[in-house]
Amino acid sequence: MRAISTTIAAGTLVFFMSTQVWASDAGHTSEAMEHAGKAQAHGEMGHAKDALQHAKDSLAHAKASRDDHAASHQHMDEAIKHLEEAIKHADMGHGPESAKHTEEAMKHMRQSGH
Structure with a gap:
């Protein structure tokens, strides 16, 4: 019984420690997508200054990804x-x-699989 409890506790600990790795794995791509979407929306509204800033932010995250x-x-x-x-x-x-x-x-970011 003690071995089962230890195994479950260790497995749970490993799971929670690895979820951060999975979350950070897609972090830059999702940030790049979010900023690219905002850049697109601002560009369509004619807000070039805001589109510029979001496109720059998206570029930085895309390069990191x-x-x-x-x-x-x-x-x-x-x-x-x-x-x-x-x-x-x-x-x-x-x-x-x-x-x-x-x-x-954004199409290419989606196709990148991350």
Whole structure:
């Protein structure tokens, strides 16, 4: 009985310790997606300054995600290219064009599997 209790306690401890690893695994990608969505929305509304900031934040998280997940590297590279274009267009005041690039970036982020 004591061995069963010890096994259950150890298993529970391992489970809770590993959930943080799983949560951080997808953290940068979800942050990148969230900021890209906000960048797209602001771009569609013509708020280039806000779209610029969210696209920059998304880019930073996308790069961190790419570095964390080499297997999904290709899709994150494409997402990064589109986010860089979104930043360029938002910086020029082209909200709708920026929104198109952030939408493409989000497609690639989804395809990265993280």
